[in-house]
Amino acid sequence: MDERIIGRIEKIVGKEGYSVKTADLYAYGFDASIFHSAPDIVVQPRTTEQVSEIMKIASEERIPVVPRGAGTGLCGSAVPIKGGIVLAMQRMNRVLRVSVEDLWVDVEAGCVYDDLNRELSKHGFFFPPSPGSAEACQVGGMVATNASGMRAVKYGATRDFVLGLTFVRADGEIVRAGTRTIKDSSGYQLARLMCGSEGTLGVITEITFKITTKPKKSASCLCGFDTVDAAGRCIAGIIARPLIPASCELLDSVSIEAVNKARGNPLPDCKAICIVEVDGETDEVIRRDLKIVEEVAGETGAVSVTPSFDSKEIARWTDARKSVMTSLSALKPGYSSVSLADDMGVPVSKVPDAVRAFQEIAARNRVTIATYGHASDGNLHTKMLIDPTDKDEWERGVKAVDEIFDVCIELGGTVTGEHGVGISKAPNYMKERESELSSIIAIKKAMDPLNILNPGKMEQWRGPILTRLRYPCKEFA
Numbered sequence: 001m002d003e004r005i006i007g008r009i010e011k012i013v014g015k016e017g018y019s020v021k022t023a024d025l026y027a028y029g030f031d032a033s034i035f036h037s038a039p040d041i042v043v044q045p046r047t048t049e050q051v052s053e054i055m056k057i058a059s060e061e062r063i064p065v066v067p068r069g070a071g072t073g074l075c076g077s078a079v080p081i082k083g084g085i086v087l088a089m090q091r092m093n094r095v096l097r098v099s100v101e102d103l104w105v106d107v108e109a110g111c112v113y114d115d116l117n118r119e120l121s122k123h124g125f126f127f128p129p130s131p132g133s134a135e136a137c138q139v140g141g142m143v144a145t146n147a148s149g150m151r152a153v154k155y156g157a158t159r160d161f162v163l164g165l166t167f168v169r170a171d172g173e174i175v176r177a178g179t180r181t182i183k184d185s186s187g188y189q190l191a192r193l194m195c196g197s198e199g200t201l202g203v204i205t206e207i208t209f210k211i212t213t214k215p216k217k218s219a220s221c222l223c224g225f226d227t228v229d230a231a232g233r234c235i236a237g238i239i240a241r242p243l244i245p246a247s248c249e250l251l252d253s254v255s256i257e258a259v260n261k262a263r264g265n266p267l268p269d270c271k272a273i274c275i276v277e278v279d280g281e282t283d284e285v286i287r288r289d290l291k292i293v294e295e296v297a298g299e300t301g302a303v304s305v306t307p308s309f310d311s312k313e314i315a316r317w318t319d320a321r322k323s324v325m326t327s328l329s330a331l332k333p334g335y336s337s338v339s340l341a342d343d344m345g346v347p348v349s350k351v352p353d354a355v356r357a358f359q360e361i362a363a364r365n366r367v368t369i370a371t372y373g374h375a376s377d378g379n380l381h382t383k384m385l386i387d388p389t390d391k392d393e394w395e396r397g398v399k400a401v402d403e404i405f406d407v408c409i410e411l412g413g414t415v416t417g418e419h420g421v422g423i424s425k426a427p428n429y430m431k432e433r434e435s436e437l438s439s440i441i442a443i444k445k446a447m448d449p450l451n452i453l454n455p456g457k458m459e460q461w462r463g464p465i466l467t468r469l470r471y472p473c474k475e476f477a
């Protein structure tokens with residue numbers, strides 16, 4: 001990057017607030033996706049005003065800017081494909097104010113999710129979305145991807161907790177959007193527009209989240225099935241009772257085999273598993289709800305039903321579920337679990353149809369696919385096991401991805417339930433959102449007329465997704 005521009009940036013953030021070292025540029029070229037592309041400079045601001053000054057320079061000089069949280073995104077949203085500035089938010093990490101009586105917290109965008117909840121738990125409150133990356137991901141990244149997790153079925157996604165936020169526009173203007181009230185019908189909901197915007201509309205610097213009380217009790221039940229259809233009937237049956245579980249995780253046979261092989265058989269050997277969690281204020285409520293889960297599991301043909309109040313046993317199950325992604329990589333020597341079509345959503349009643357279709361697609365395209373996820377809200381994850389050095393494997397993988405997303409769209413679903421679009425979902429996102437595309441393009445133009453904020457992603461992506469791969473496959477470097 002031009003020394004003159006580096007000098008201007010240094011005046012704003014100081015010597016310690018930026019880096020152009022090769023190692024840093026290389027490191028900030030990754031997120032947790034399959035892509036890599038290095039920026040020209042990494043800048044770590046401390047205040048909203050510093051972000052604003054940086055954006056003014058970027059605007060004047062037409063430099064691309066990619067806001068970055070912890071880089072845990074799985075679809076390339078934080079990878080700077082056009083170079084330029086990575087604006088890394090980790091130094092803006094303070095919890096600014098907790099107002100328990102008004103049910104909100106003000107927090108800087110670079111605060112890590114678990115750190116925020118540690119602070120809220122002192123007051124008996126929490127911010128529920130619970131992504132699997134909770135110990136690392138930042139709340140700004142969560143808003144920008146509308147992240148969620150296991151508890152979305154009962155508590156909602158990040159979007160459902162955003163009351164207001166401060167963001168910096170592409171031209172450097174600082175905007176305070178939304179309110180600190182629980183209700184707000186005051187015109188366009190700009191704060192909500194930033195949810196899922198993936199750094200393309202502005203840099204989020206502070207957020208006001210609604211908070212909620214933490215349930216005092218919880219328990220879980222692990223149910224094994226000999227078909228994925230039976231597991232699907234169990235989930236639908238629990239909800240129809242009616243009982244909204246705190247979470248309900250589904251694992252298919254490939255996921256179970258991978259976890260059992262890699263982690264010493266923590267799960268029963270069967271074709272599908274549901275781990276259902278219930279929560280509430282008293283032991284009585286928990287026992288009543290767990291009984292309902294056991295009953296429905298029995299009625300829908302479970303081959304094993306194991307209720308548990310033992311936090312250590314439940315932690316082992318949760319750990320097994322969270323280990324699917326890494327366990328899969330250990331299933332076959334030389335193969336890796338990659339995030340291609342990793343995060344689709346379908347109506348809950350269609351989960352068995354989707355899982356069955358994914359297994360057929362995997363067999364047809366000769367790839368291994370593990371399906372698992374938050375089945376009671378219809379959000380599934382499919383990790384693909386391929387040899388990442390083999391061009392043919394990647395091409396078969398992408399063909400399978402397109403077929404998977406076609407199935408999801410046909411079933412009335414979405415190509416992404418929680419991880420976002422970035423690069424890997426971009427072509428199928430455009431298919432899914434066809435009738436919204438002209439409005440989406442108009443909004444981007446109005447907010448970022450020079451197209452400097454995270455350019456080339458989402459609706460701007462053109463061409464195949466097999467490019468700039470982080471893996472040693474020279475055809476797609």
Ligand SMILES: Cc1cc2nc3c(=O)[nH]c(=O)nc-3n(C[C@H](O)[C@H](O)[C@H](O)COP(=O)(O)OP(=O)(O)OC[C@H]3O[C@@H](n4cnc5c(N)ncnc54)[C@H](O)[C@@H]3O)c2cc1C
Binds near residue numbers: 131205
């Ligand atoms: C092991 C693992 C488990 C995961 N489990 C889940 C899960 O259960 N649920 C889930 O939803 N996701 C999950 N993810 C994906 C990821 O963690 C989430 O999308 C997370 O919200 C990303 O946060 P981040 O801070 O890492 O953002 P990054 O990856 O750094 O960025 C993501 C996007 O947000 C934008 N962005 C970041 N900060 C800002 C900001 N301040 N202003 C504007 N734009 C910004 C970036 O430009 C980029 O487009 C998982 C990832 C991993 C690796």
